[in-house]
Structures are given as structure tokens and as C-alpha cells.
Amino acid sequence: MIEISDLSKINRMENVEVRAPDGVTLGIAKGEFIGIMGASGSGKTTLLHMLGLLDEPTNGKIVIEGTDVLALSDYEKTMFRLYKLGYVFQDYALVPDLTVMENVSLPAMLRKDRSEEQIQKDSDFVLEKIGLIDRRDHLPRELSGGQQQRVSIARAIVNKPDILFADEPCANLDTENSRMVLDLFHDINEEMKQTIVMVSHEDWHKEYFHRIVRLRDGKIASDGYNNHPHPAA
Ligand SMILES: Nc1ncnc2c1ncn2[C@@H]1O[C@H](COP(=O)(O)OP(=O)(O)OP(=O)(O)O)[C@@H](O)[C@H]1O
Numbered sequence: 001m002i003e004i005s006d007l008s009k010i011n012r013m014e015n016v017e018v019r020a021p022d023g024v025t026l027g028i029a030k031g032e033f034i035g036i037m038g039a040s041g042s043g044k045t046t047l048l049h050m051l052g053l054l055d056e057p058t059n060g061k062i063v064i065e066g067t068d069v070l071a072l073s074d075y076e077k078t079m080f081r082l083y084k085l086g087y088v089f090q091d092y093a094l095v096p097d098l099t100v101m102e103n104v105s106l107p108a109m110l111r112k113d114r115s116e117e118q119i120q121k122d123s124d125f126v127l128e129k130i131g132l133i134d135r136r137d138h139l140p141r142e143l144s145g146g147q148q149q150r151v152s153i154a155r156a157i158v159n160k161p162d163i164l165f166a167d168e169p170c171a172n173l174d175t176e177n178s179r180m181v182l183d184l185f186h187d188i189n190e191e192m193k194q195t196i197v198m199v200s201h202e203d204w205h206k207e208y209f210h211r212i213v214r215l216r217d218g219k220i221a222s223d224g225y226n227n228h229p230h231p232a233a
């Protein structure tokens with residue numbers, strides 16, 4: 001469960017002050033697959049980064065599973081990210097000199113709470129899930145964009161995070177690859193009951209989300225459930 005109260009970020013560019021998000025209050029239930037939509041500049045990325053503890057708001061409160069996350073120290077935030085959160089970015093953000101396997105193992109290695117053998121097993125498991133186990137020893141540049149994004153999803157889920165954040169993960173992909181990535185998120189959400197918060201501005205992605213929150217000028221313009229049953233119901 002994520003509880004967001006009156007969250008705002010003020011950015012100053014020269015003499016112009018932009019507030020986005022601007023007083024956002026929102027609750028996200030455990031297991032929900034939520035889409036954050038809205039025009040360019042409406043504050044989607046800023047909101048996602050604040051929820052993912054990658055950026056700090058100007059004011060407001062974020063409580064994730066009972067923890068007032070903005071009150072945590074930097075070290076505690078790092079640990080919270082490593083144990084509870086997973087990230088998928090638009091540009092994949094894979095390390096170019098590491099193999100697929102090494103990229104996927106990275107967040108597991110950082111945690112230092114599993115043996116190397118266990119990490120190998122866990123990484124193989126997620127590579128199997130994304131259908132790229134046969135590419136485990138390849139470098140990212142030897143894969144297509146869609147395959148690279150699937151590897152970045154494997155890396156995001158290897159630590160079994162409670163919440164997965166994705167900022168326009170299909171922005172650089174064609175429709176077929178976008179569908180593969182969205183289907184993967186759908187399966188992860190169904191099988192692992194992970195909460196997924198995804199930013200998108202592609203209208204056809206709507207069908208994948210349980211719920212859609214639209215931002216306009218930093219504020220919530222609409223918030224509604226799709227045809228899917230509410231996961232908490
Ligand atoms: N580092 C920054 N410095 C100044 N202004 C910023 C900064 N980051 C974001 N902004 C401004 O905050 C507003 C929201 O930006 P944000 O990136 O969250 O929008 P977005 O909805 O993700 O847009 P897009 O669909 O283009 O990715 C924009 O007006 C943007 O110009």
C-alpha cells in the first residue's frame with residue numbers, strides 16, 4: 001500500500017515556477033497495476049521518481065507499507081530501494097560491459113544477503129521467465145531493444161520487490177515488442193502479486209491497467225478503474 005498526501009514539487013526554470021505534481025493525494029493498493037497518464041510536462045516522471053525515492057518533493061507525505069519514507073535517512077532510503085522497490089526505465093539502463101546474466105544479478109549482489117549460488121539460481125529463474133535464458137552470456141548491444149527491455153525487467157524483479165516502477169518502458173519499442181513487455185508486466189502482476197506503477201502516454205496501453213490516473217498540469221484530472229476487478233476486492 002502506498003499513501004500519497006498533498007505531494008508537490010516546485011521546479012524553477014529561469015523565472016518560471018512549475019509545480020508538478022501539484023498537491024497530489026492518492027492511495028495505491030497492494031497488487032494494483034496502475035497507469036499514470038497525461039500530457040508531456042504534466043509531472044508523471046517527477047511523481048514516479050518521488051514514489052521510488054529517487055527524488056524529493058517540495059512538500060507532502062509518502063507512506064509505503066506503513067513507513068514514512070521521506071523521514072528515512074539516506075542510508076535507510078538506499079536499503080528501502082534495494083529491498084522493496086524495482087525500476088524499469090525508458091532507456092533500459094543496462095551496463096554495456098556486463099553480460100545479460102551479470103546485469104540481472106547486479107541488484108541481488110548489492111544486497112549481500114544471498115550466496116553467489118543462490119543469486120545465479122534466482123537470475124536464471126527470472127531470465128527463464130522473460131524467455132532470454134539462452135542469451136545469458138550475451139552483451140546488451142547484441143540484443144534488440146525489446147530484448148534489452150525484458151532484461152531490464154528481469155533485473156528489476158530479481159530481488160522480488162514489493163513495488164515495480166516503470167517510466168514509459170515501451171517508449172522506444174514497436175507495437176509487437178511493446179506488447180511483449182506489457183504482457184510480461186501483466187504476468188508478473190498476476191503471478192507475483194507485485195504492485196506496478198507504470199507511466200505511459202500511449203492510449204492503447206490502457207487495456208493493461210487496472211486503474212488509470214491522469215495528470216493535468218500536475219493535478220489529478222481523473223482516476224478510475226478499468227474493466228479489471230479491483231485487486232483488493
Ligand atoms: N530538473 C528540473 N528542473 C526544472 N524543471 C523540471 C525539472 N524536471 C522536471 N521539470 C519540469 O517539471 C514539469 C514536469 O516534468 P515531468 O518530467 O515530470 O513531466 P512528464 O509528465 O514526465 O513529461 P513527459 O511525458 O514529457 O515525460 C515539467 O514542466 C518540467 O519542465
Ligand SMILES: [Mg+2]
Nearest residue numbers: 044045046167
Ligand atoms: Mg516523463
